[in-house]
Amino acid sequence: MNLRDYLKGIKLPDDEIMKRAQEKLGNMAIPIGSLGELEVIVRRVCGITGSILPSVDKKCIIIMCADNGVTDKGVSSCPKDVTKQVSINFTRGITTVNSLSDHAGADLHVVDVGIDADIDVPGIINKKLRKGTWDITEGPAMTREEAVRIIETGIEAVGELKARGYNLLGTGEMGIGNTTTSSAVVAAITGGDIEELVGRGAGLTKEAFEYKKEVVKTALQINGPDSSDGIDILAKVGGFDIAGLAGVFIGGAYHRVPVLMDGFISGAAALAAVLIEPKVKDYIFPSHGSAEPGTRAVFRALGMKPYLDLGMRLGEGTGAALGFNIIEAAMATYRRVGTFDEANFDKYVPLD
């Protein structure tokens, strides 16, 4: 299947199931609406999976790893080699997302969609088109065909994981320079002010920070991405990692699996995916509000609010890993909490 077929196959979550889930929620022995977002989660997971009692017990974070040509311009405080090393470290179990996903009982699915190195490490799935994108300040990051291919890679990863029984996914990434490309993608989609979108990433000097903003502006000017075409934006100012994650969100919608969005880079990918196909939005769940300033623009554009506010700015999928527990807690409560009959008192009535 190709991207066009996948996009045609995407439907909205099942409205009938969502109504039935709401009825069940209404019978819980609590004031109506008092569980806030937990109730929204329940309705959405039911509608997405098409089940009135869905399981969310097998979880995985898909981590898209790639290098970005723009790092040649010095937009990051880290050497490019860190992309390769951290990607390998995911398979050695020694990174932060390993620890947080283990704590959540989630697996990792690490995909090399363009690391700038020859990697032959068990546990890193080789889907590399080439070693890193081109420099977005000098032209597009990749061809349109490459962008489509990498998006399909993301969709296929979801299909594979669903076939292996995974029913709740999260996104993560590793790619030095990808706060720069994400800023360009978010700016292209939202029309937001570069000055407000761009952050210091892993830690930049003031000069390097000013320079990074100039780099993003240059990338947008040189490439002139079409603000109504998500694929064009990903190809021109994105990266293989962001495009792969956009595919994961699209894949979630096609394969009807809820996907937890990590922080800023995942957010840029989510925005692009929703621009490509608006129905994808209903399959995306927020996790944390990253400290990266552009995250606010992402949430505004998606019309969502993060569940967690922990001032994290590490990426890797660490926020998504923490978000799993909220989805699981919501579903566990829905499955189990007593109804009014059992609870021995009249239904609370919202009198307003």
Place this chain on the structure above:
Amino acid sequence: MNLRDYLKGIKLPDDEIMKRAQEKLGNMAIPIGSLGELEVIVRRVCGITGSILPSVDKKCIIIMCADNGVTDKGVSSCPKDVTKQVSINFTRGITTVNSLSDHAGADLHVVDVGIDADIDVPGIINKKLRKGTWDITEGPAMTREEAVRIIETGIEAVGELKARGYNLLGTGEMGIGNTTTSSAVVAAITGGDIEELVGRGAGLTKEAFEYKKEVVKTALQINGPDSSDGIDILAKVGGFDIAGLAGVFIGGAYHRVPVLMDGFISGAAALAAVLIEPKVKDYIFPSHGSAEPGTRAVFRALGMKPYLDLGMRLGEGTGAALGFNIIEAAMATYRRVGTFDEANFDKYVPLD
């Protein structure tokens, strides 16, 4: 021991241990500070427990249950009897906090500090002084001696649980009318505007909502609590539930156990506890920002930010139950994540 002795025994978290924890954090293979609040949690839990590798593996929510005389004034959409029924339901495992605490692997410790009924149910600990407070619109809720006794009850509960091996606590409550008393307590402490503090609780009509605000104003006018005396405020416009929870926070500080604060009612108790002894603040961890409007004033006054924003307004300890996972995840990551040597790359250097 009495309250005065407990208060004298409270010290700040161990600064030396916090510094050592920070050093360990600094050796993690991540950009410094990129785990945000998770790093703050690690330092604080280490400092509180006095251990460089503390365990947070045995968790309990202390639920203080009591009735409030002010419910005679019609400030709640629920009948008073719900306090008793839900308290009993905690022991039957059918409430929302049962489900969320089971999901978190936490136990419940349900204490009757003044339910307006004779209750003889295994699992409800009888610490009742009397059946509900007096109506705060007509005079104080309780005597100063009663307030002190109930605060001591909360401290003693923490001592008992610590002796049984619990190393992470949360707060919860059940008491119809307690958003009214909490609003009065928070207003008395912060001097905040009643119009902004008072919310609709479980769901009030517009008329009942206006009336509730008048009730809070009347309670403050009639009783004139001393804004510098937390015990006076709890006695005059609080409740047995809030006073018991204030004791839990003080007990956390005395017994050096981290305590996760639930929503608005727990927040009112936390503010009172910190007013009684400012060092208590260092032992309190936020969980969620409840939808109850006064919660914002609580966080402002405590100088904290909630970890979770889920628009919940159920109470019972449901927010604290969700917060456990964040503390555990932070500690699990700290215990395990690779140091720079293992990770095969140079330390990230924040260049700012």
